[in-house]
Amino acid sequence: MSEQTTEKILEIDNLTVSFDGFKALNDLNFSMNVGELRVVIGPNGAGKTTFLDVITGKVKPTEGKVYFQGQNLRPYNEHQIARMGIGRKFQTPRVYLNLTVRENLDLASNRQKGVFRTLLGKPTKSDRRTVNGLLETIGLTAKAELQAALLSHGEKQRLEIGMLVAQSPDLLLVDEPVAGLTDEETENVGNLLLALAQSHSIVVIEHDMEFVRQIARTVSVLHQGSLLCEGNMDEVQNDPRVIEVYLGEQEEEAA
Amino acid sequence: MLELAVGIFNGFSIGSVLLLAALGLAIVFGLMGVINLAHGELMMLGAYATFVVQNIFQGFGDGALNLYIFVALPVAFIVSAIAGLILERGVIRFLYGRPLETLLATWGISLILRQFVRSVNGVLVLGIVLFCLLFFGGLWFLSKRTDWERIRTAAISALLPLSLAISAVAGVLVSKTGVEVLTKPWFSARNVDVTPPAWLRGGFSVGIYQLPYSRIFIIVLTVLCLLGIYWFLNRSIWGLRIRAVTQNREMSACLGIPTDTVDALTFAIGSGLAGIAGCAITLLGSVGPNTGQNYIVDVFMVVVVGGVGNLFGTVIAALAIGIVTYLIGSGTLALMFSNSDALQPLTDFFTFFAATSMAKVMVFALIIAFLQVKPSGIFPQKGRTAEL
Amino acid sequence: MNAEVGNFAKRQQQKKQQIIELAIAIGLALVFAIVMPALLSAFRLKLLGRFVALSIVALGLDLIWGYTGLLSLGHGIFFALGGYALAMHLKLQLPEGQIPEFFTLYGVTELPWFWTPFYSFPLTIVAIFVIPAIVAGLLGYLVFRNRIKGVYFSILTQAALLVFFNFFNGQQKLINGTNGLKTDTETIFGVLVGSEGAQLAFYEISLLGLLLVYFLCRWLTTGRFGRLLVAIRDDETRVRFTGYDPTGYKVLVFAISGAIAGVAGALYTVQTGIITPSAMEVAFSIEMVIWVAVGGRATLIGAIIGTLLVRLGQTFLSEQFPEVWLFFQGALFLLVVTVLPNGIFGWARDWGIPKLRSLLGLQEQLITYPALEQDPEIQQEREELER
Ligand SMILES: Nc1ncnc2c1ncn2[C@@H]1O[C@H](COP(=O)(O)OP(=O)(O)O)[C@@H](O)[C@H]1O
Numbered sequence A: 001m002s003e004q005t006t007e008k009i010l011e012i013d014n015l016t017v018s019f020d021g022f023k024a025l026n027d028l029n030f031s032m033n034v035g036e037l038r039v040v041i042g043p044n045g046a047g048k049t050t051f052l053d054v055i056t057g058k059v060k061p062t063e064g065k066v067y068f069q070g071q072n073l074r075p076y077n078e079h080q081i082a083r084m085g086i087g088r089k090f091q092t093p094r095v096y097l098n099l100t101v102r103e104n105l106d107l108a109s110n111r112q113k114g115v116f117r118t119l120l121g122k123p124t125k126s127d128r129r130t131v132n133g134l135l136e137t138i139g140l141t142a143k144a145e146l147q148a149a150l151l152s153h154g155e156k157q158r159l160e161i162g163m164l165v166a167q168s169p170d171l172l173l174v175d176e177p178v179a180g181l182t183d184e185e186t187e188n189v190g191n192l193l194l195a196l197a198q199s200h201s202i203v204v205i206e207h208d209m210e211f212v213r214q215i216a217r218t219v220s221v222l223h224q225g226s227l228l229c230e231g232n233m234d235e236v237q238n239d240p241r242v243i244e245v246y247l248g249e250q251e252e253e254a255a
Numbered sequence B: 001m002l003e004l005a006v007g008i009f010n011g012f013s014i015g016s017v018l019l020l021a022a023l024g025l026a027i028v029f030g031l032m033g034v035i036n037l038a039h040g041e042l043m044m045l046g047a048y049a050t051f052v053v054q055n056i057f058q059g060f061g062d063g064a065l066n067l068y069i070f071v072a073l074p075v076a077f078i079v080s081a082i083a084g085l086i087l088e089r090g091v092i093r094f095l096y097g098r099p100l101e102t103l104l105a106t107w108g109i110s111l112i113l114r115q116f117v118r119s120v121n122g123v124l125v126l127g128i129v130l131f132c133l134l135f136f137g138g139l140w141f142l143s144k145r146t147d148w149e150r151i152r153t154a155a156i157s158a159l160l161p162l163s164l165a166i167s168a169v170a171g172v173l174v175s176k177t178g179v180e181v182l183t184k185p186w187f188s189a190r191n192v193d194v195t196p197p198a199w200l201r202g203g204f205s206v207g208i209y210q211l212p213y214s215r216i217f218i219i220v221l222t223v224l225c226l227l228g229i230y231w232f233l234n235r236s237i238w239g240l241r242i243r244a245v246t247q248n249r250e251m252s253a254c255l256g257i258p259t260d261t262v263d264a265l266t267f268a269i270g271s272g273l274a275g276i277a278g279c280a281i282t283l284l285g286s287v288g289p290n291t292g293q294n295y296i297v298d299v300f301m302v303v304v305v306g307g308v309g310n311l312f313g314t315v316i317a318a319l320a321i322g323i324v325t326y327l328i329g330s331g332t333l334a335l336m337f338s339n340s341d342a343l344q345p346l347t348d349f350f351t352f353f354a355a356t357s358m359a360k361v362m363v364f365a366l367i368i369a370f371l372q373v374k375p376s377g378i379f380p381q382k383g384r385t386a387e388l
Numbered sequence C: 001m002n003a004e005v006g007n008f009a010k011r012q013q014q015k016k017q018q019i020i021e022l023a024i025a026i027g028l029a030l031v032f033a034i035v036m037p038a039l040l041s042a043f044r045l046k047l048l049g050r051f052v053a054l055s056i057v058a059l060g061l062d063l064i065w066g067y068t069g070l071l072s073l074g075h076g077i078f079f080a081l082g083g084y085a086l087a088m089h090l091k092l093q094l095p096e097g098q099i100p101e102f103f104t105l106y107g108v109t110e111l112p113w114f115w116t117p118f119y120s121f122p123l124t125i126v127a128i129f130v131i132p133a134i135v136a137g138l139l140g141y142l143v144f145r146n147r148i149k150g151v152y153f154s155i156l157t158q159a160a161l162l163v164f165f166n167f168f169n170g171q172q173k174l175i176n177g178t179n180g181l182k183t184d185t186e187t188i189f190g191v192l193v194g195s196e197g198a199q200l201a202f203y204e205i206s207l208l209g210l211l212l213v214y215f216l217c218r219w220l221t222t223g224r225f226g227r228l229l230v231a232i233r234d235d236e237t238r239v240r241f242t243g244y245d246p247t248g249y250k251v252l253v254f255a256i257s258g259a260i261a262g263v264a265g266a267l268y269t270v271q272t273g274i275i276t277p278s279a280m281e282v283a284f285s286i287e288m289v290i291w292v293a294v295g296g297r298a299t300l301i302g303a304i305i306g307t308l309l310v311r312l313g314q315t316f317l318s319e320q321f322p323e324v325w326l327f328f329q330g331a332l333f334l335l336v337v338t339v340l341p342n343g344i345f346g347w348a349r350d351w352g353i354p355k356l357r358s359l360l361g362l363q364e365q366l367i368t369y370p371a372l373e374q375d376p377e378i379q380q381e382r383e384e385l386e387r
């Protein structure tokens, strides 16, 4: 186990992404061990979502490289990267509204993603068991046959996380999972993420400091497209640079 | 070389007609994201308005007839703009954010408009006026009641068939009386001819070729419209509002911009431009109920190639498509390669496509090839919103 | 565990429903196949046969538009290609060494090379599917691989349609241009195509074709594949990030839809007696869309009902008042889009049938949330209250 933890699942070298000259990410370096749960925080527009865009192939780096399990991701596009084992949850929940919860999960859990395999293949018994297990995990068993459009916001968030897990990725990227949730729902999602962290590497992007404190072990702070500092919650909170750009601003506002 | 220059001029003039027609569409599609398949019919309305104006001027003798075009242009603009306004307020505004449905609905409008100019006569107009009076009058009357919100659906579903039936019966009764003035269609079902003013006939001679004045007029008109629109969008207060709404509708509404008015205005201006284009095409040949259909697909191609929401892209795309279509279709290219034997296959190839309809085949293939390189047109829209 | 059992019961029930549906469909088809020829005059039967052929293309369109969310305005291309393929075969029923008569009008003495495969009947049958499928697949691939979608796809298919129309119109020396290919006076297996017997056979074949295509579409849309199509319609980006490549799926569906249109075109052609480039007119292809919309998208059965209804209405109206038809059709477009977005079938399913049920005093079916008894959160709360 101790051997594995030193292995890097994600490594990012001197990454720059520029949109018409505007550098959304600027010479970013980042690395993460297998099995780690990492929280990324940063003010609005710091480039957090862009960071996930680059990892998942939605945006190609202008400069620099992204390695996933030692493999350079540049030549691959989104679906190939997803098949390599990176799952992503979007900032606003994106599920298939006209399918039932079960069907949503079934599509995600399908191992054979080629056109003809999907056409001719049938869900196996183990597929069905996975889906039932997941329904239990995300607490939607009772609503399994309901159209996803009828779910509440929080339930959609949980469903989307469930879909990620169904893909059985090695790395989960979760963008602001508790935005717009009630306290109770937030805690639910937090526990869900902690449970998942037992068996996955996870990057969580979040604003809600309460929530960050609930789940965080290591926190990375992004500012103007670069890594500002990294460490555990207390270290980060007491870092003067962080206070200046992030927490400090909040205090000023409050004052 | 002269051939090529004249060919390019002709292509340029075709391109400018396309551009004139595409301008309105580019505004409506680019700024509002609305696919208006009735755009061609709005052009057709402009052309018919021109026809009517010309007929009226004919009554005033030759001197006046020469000037009809200067009255016809604003009239065409206004007629099409009003038609567009009705279209937007009556149908399209209920369909924002549902582009495919809008497309189908505007196709329905286009069918109706085409049949309308064929069969419009006194009776039909009477019927429509009666229907509007009954229906909207009824709605207005009922909306004074305090329980209006509750009875709304029921009221509409009762009023609509009722007023339709009454006006239909009235129409049938009137046409039974057989008064010639009322039952005679206003326009012949076939195409109508507008004779260009005397000073636009003939042309400017270059060697054995002639550059028709009417084409030059259209080019000038296009440039003027382009400048006008550019000024309007970038320098006027309403232009600023339109651009603001395009960028962020909710935010604009919060800042007190009347987004409803902006939508209606944008649509009316786009439609009005279609009217001007319609007026312009009367200079090129006869027009009929189906005239709009000849342009609509080409015009959409211009917008797609140009990139949505960018007037400059539209200009380049229109001119490029016009010139390429003409050079291929007229056989100018085939002729150019025919000098040397080595290029014989090339000559054969271009000769095969040397007809207006075949040129379209070639141009489409080129457009598809172009889209492989630049899928969102010459000037793609940028930013995150463009992808979703 | 409970979920497992419920699941199993549900699948059993689904299977049962499928068998019932199969029985109903075949039964209906049999009724149409036996009763209609006895009831209707030869002329009316031919008309019905054409409608049946058209409802096949509507099924294909439903597949690509209703389920996958891609509005094709170019299905006329595939329809016409199928029609031309069969017509070319019929035109070649000639003594050795002769070429179809119209060629002589344009001074063509040698059969163009691409006609030769159509001497063979089996090859022709294959071509009716395969040529439209290839054209659709190619066009689809070039468009979808660049992630062009939504209205852009619609516009491009319409442009493609116009291009094919122009091409067929302009090529007299290859396929008789505007005049098209007449099939009425040709023979098939030694029988005159226009004869009553042959027409009856075509009617029955069309019905069979409709039945087969219907089940093909059912099969495509029920399993995982069908759900993926809906997923692509709902959120293509999500599909991509789940590890599927939507391009392949879209190309395949478009190609299948094109092949279906080709079959429909062939069946329609022999029952009309002629195929001309006018089958590729812009208006005709949009009309197909309205058949699907009237019946109800993504319901399959709606596509068939819609086609039959609209076509019947059109026949009636344009016989009685030719002027009114276009007005009516225009109004239909507006109406369906604004008032009846789910079509007749969708309306009946979402509103009509539940209403009828409650009128008849039958129990309202559970359609939205699970009953309180099934909600674990509420169960838990109850337990806590009881304690
Ligand atoms: N596709 C794009 N085109 C142009 N600018 C973009 C694009 N995507 C993101 N940006 C810009 O990059 C910056 C970082 O955005 P983002 O990653 O969403 O920040 P965060 O998620 O941390 O709030 C923002 O200023 C945003 O406007």
Ligand SMILES: [Mg+2]
Pocket: A048, A049, A091
């Ligand atoms: Mg973000």
